[in-house]
Amino acid sequence: MKLKEDLNPMLLLLFHLMVWTYTIITFLPSYLLSWASRTDGGVYGSEEERAKRAKARSVQGRPEGPYRAVSATKRLAVSMHPGVDTLDKMFEYAATRFPDKDCLGTREVISEEDERQSNGKVFKKVVLGEYQWLSYKEALTAAVQLGSGLAALGQRPKTNIAIFCETRAEWLIAAQACFAYNFPLVTLYSTLGGPAIAHGLNETQVTHIITSTELLESRLKDILSEVPKLHHIIVVDKTPTTWPGYPAGVHIHNMAAVQKLGDRHENATRERKQPLPSDVAVIMYTSGSTGVPKGVVISHSNIMSSITGIAERVPNLCEEDTYIGYLPLAHVLELCAEHLCISHGCRIGYSSPQTLADQSSKIKKGSKGDTSVLQPTLMAAVPEIMDRIYKNVMTKVEEMNSIQRTLFILAYNYKLEQLAKGNATPLCDWLVFRKVRSLLGGRTRVLLSGGAPLSAATQRFMNVCLCCPVGQGYGLTETCGAGTVCEVWDYSTGRVGGPLVCCEIKLKDWVEGGYRRTDKPHPRGEIVIGGPNVTMGYYKSEAKNQEDFFVDEKGQRWFYTGDIGEFHEDGCLKIIDRKKDLVKLQAGEYVSLGKVEAVLKNCPLVDNICVYANSDETYAIGFVVPNQRQLLALAGEYGIRGSREELCNSKAMEELVLKVITEAALTAQLERFEIPRKICLSAEPWTPETGLVTDAFKLKRKELKSHYKDDIERMYGGK
Numbered sequence: 001m002k003l004k005e006d007l008n009p010m011l012l013l014l015f016h017l018m019v020w021t022y023t024i025i026t027f028l029p030s031y032l033l034s035w036a037s038r039t040d041g042g043v044y045g046s047e048e049e050r051a052k053r054a055k056a057r058s059v060q061g062r063p064e065g066p067y068r069a070v071s072a073t074k075r076l077a078v079s080m081h082p083g084v085d086t087l088d089k090m091f092e093y094a095a096t097r098f099p100d101k102d103c104l105g106t107r108e109v110i111s112e113e114d115e116r117q118s119n120g121k122v123f124k125k126v127v128l129g130e131y132q133w134l135s136y137k138e139a140l141t142a143a144v145q146l147g148s149g150l151a152a153l154g155q156r157p158k159t160n161i162a163i164f165c166e167t168r169a170e171w172l173i174a175a176q177a178c179f180a181y182n183f184p185l186v187t188l189y190s191t192l193g194g195p196a197i198a199h200g201l202n203e204t205q206v207t208h209i210i211t212s213t214e215l216l217e218s219r220l221k222d223i224l225s226e227v228p229k230l231h232h233i234i235v236v237d238k239t240p241t242t243w244p245g246y247p248a249g250v251h252i253h254n255m256a257a258v259q260k261l262g263d264r265h266e267n268a269t270r271e272r273k274q275p276l277p278s279d280v281a282v283i284m285y286t287s288g289s290t291g292v293p294k295g296v297v298i299s300h301s302n303i304m305s306s307i308t309g310i311a312e313r314v315p316n317l318c319e320e321d322t323y324i325g326y327l328p329l330a331h332v333l334e335l336c337a338e339h340l341c342i343s344h345g346c347r348i349g350y351s352s353p354q355t356l357a358d359q360s361s362k363i364k365k366g367s368k369g370d371t372s373v374l375q376p377t378l379m380a381a382v383p384e385i386m387d388r389i390y391k392n393v394m395t396k397v398e399e400m401n402s403i404q405r406t407l408f409i410l411a412y413n414y415k416l417e418q419l420a421k422g423n424a425t426p427l428c429d430w431l432v433f434r435k436v437r438s439l440l441g442g443r444t445r446v447l448l449s450g451g452a453p454l455s456a457a458t459q460r461f462m463n464v465c466l467c468c469p470v471g472q473g474y475g476l477t478e479t480c481g482a483g484t485v486c487e488v489w490d491y492s493t494g495r496v497g498g499p500l501v502c503c504e505i506k507l508k509d510w511v512e513g514g515y516r517r518t519d520k521p522h523p524r525g526e527i528v529i530g531g532p533n534v535t536m537g538y539y540k541s542e543a544k545n546q547e548d549f550f551v552d553e554k555g556q557r558w559f560y561t562g563d564i565g566e567f568h569e570d571g572c573l574k575i576i577d578r579k580k581d582l583v584k585l586q587a588g589e590y591v592s593l594g595k596v597e598a599v600l601k602n603c604p605l606v607d608n609i610c611v612y613a614n615s616d617e618t619y620a621i622g623f624v625v626p627n628q629r630q631l632l633a634l635a636g637e638y639g640i641r642g643s644r645e646e647l648c649n650s651k652a653m654e655e656l657v658l659k660v661i662t663e664a665a666l667t668a669q670l671e672r673f674e675i676p677r678k679i680c681l682s683a684e685p686w687t688p689e690t691g692l693v694t695d696a697f698k699l700k701r702k703e704l705k706s707h708y709k710d711d712i713e714r715m716y717g718g719k
Helices: 009-033 047-052 087-097 136-152 169-180 194-204 213-226 255-264 266-270 300-311 332-343 370-374 383-398 402-421 426-431 434-440 456-465 542-548 593-600 628-637 644-648 651-667 701-707 709-717
Strands: 056-058 067-069 102-116 122-135 161-164 185-187 208-211 232-235 251-254 280-285 295-299 322-325 347-350 378-381 446-449 470-474 504-508 524-530 549-551 557-567 573-578 582-584 590-592 606-613 620-626 678-681
Touching (some): 087 169, 087 332, 122 370, 161 194, 280 300, 295 300, 332 347, 370 434, 378 383, 402 456, 620 709, 628 644, 628 651
Parallel strands (some): 102 347, 161 185
Antiparallel strands (some): 056 067, 067 504, 524 557
């Protein structure tokens, strides 16, 4: 669906006259040379033709598959370079090829100050300088020294070590230190609560942990008494020499001091035993959308095959690229994305969600955010972040005067048509979309999206206004982040592309949900992924392993994802449901919670939504985080006054928001029984820090149900 508006005929004529005049003068040569229409040397013709060609096929000719990428029907890919089959070898390979090139960059902190808002809340604001860089050679040296120092502190090969730290250069150096010395790395999200952290550390029986001063003081210190085996804490930033108030037997070290110790510890370097591809690289504790976090055991070969598969979908990846790292490195998407960049000699500049853009919460007004300074060419993002950008920009479009808004919509629709034909639009990009593109630095050429479904409206917006393709992908921690990724010239929406060259995918009937591989026009069923990227299973959870994983007669591992998909004629996959999200109402109708949420999040009034349904009831309900600007505008229309908190607690506003949401649901052709009949408004946004969403911003339904327990009783009790 395109943007719609009543357009002035004279403005429409004027716009097209401008475009065609510009095209005749300047565009024809650039079109012939344009990457947008010639990314493959013209072998496949236009974008439209390439979008129609087969991306994958069923290797046995059956509708359920297994499906493989057309370039991997004979053999699945496991590595990019012969002999480079572990993560430490990959880093050494990159450091040999690009020794003096920038590798890891961190912005200098010039000043910090507290800023008090009108509501009394205090926010920390920073002014940041330029990026300071470590070369590939320097980063490798730092990693080897740290690994040697950890060995000198008693860390042993094939013995678990934990990292509990924010995304930063030291995280990656620490990881490479562990990979080099074959220390399995236990990763924990920096937003996990105390019980979850203690569970992970005790289950893996770690004696050494790498963390930051802030997390040590605010999160880790309180649970040290619950983790009796933990004796050594390595703090990545500059620290004091004494640490009062810590239990006896717990030794706190500065990372730089451990590196110096490693530089002097010749025996550790001489005794270094490099890992095998089958050895454990990471035990990744998921943030857990339900229950206690599970540790997913990931081998070196799992990660190597995963990044090999993803690399094939990123065109022209090379040492000239710059990647911005800000998502949690404890998440498989970010871990694989950064190692993919390292394998090609790219530079990685570090950021955070609070400093990403000029308007980010920690950036002092008037100073530059990280994207403006770094100007990345590559970026990974979760849909939640892209949805925010989309809604903020479209709100500003609505505030334009009629002429500006009309020209923007004309340009938007014109570019959408040209993209489908494989044509570049340099005039529109420069005149209309330059400011929007500058939100991410102005040089982004590929966006990788993962972690959750991306709405069609947001994907089209990114393609058009940010002037770069979005490689929407599908993968899970259990498949090392790999499954599918859209080709960059495929501008269709709602699909996640064909299988990567490192894996194959088949469908399994789910009779209870009404999905079968014999369905027409497309085979449907539970998505099952197999290949060298499928991980080794859950740590110390044999029953769960037998339930979710299996090994076939050829020795290949497979994982039951719990997601429902359908394959299209060209071999692309579409995610249509999730087994855990399907609830049967009292009258027998099935409500797909995720489907309803995805539809309603397209409503401008909705920043986030969780749909809840009880099998004992006849209708669904919802918890809504409203968009503040839209909420205030709606309240103003009806003369309702108050703060955000007061409006969210207003019964009248609940009814008004429900009316808007219901209209949006009916427009999107949801069934009446799928539409929430009652809602509760939340004044506070759901962030990983609140514990109501994961670090990838997936809803934590169990926690949300507990948090809104009283509201659930109210909404169902008042039938």
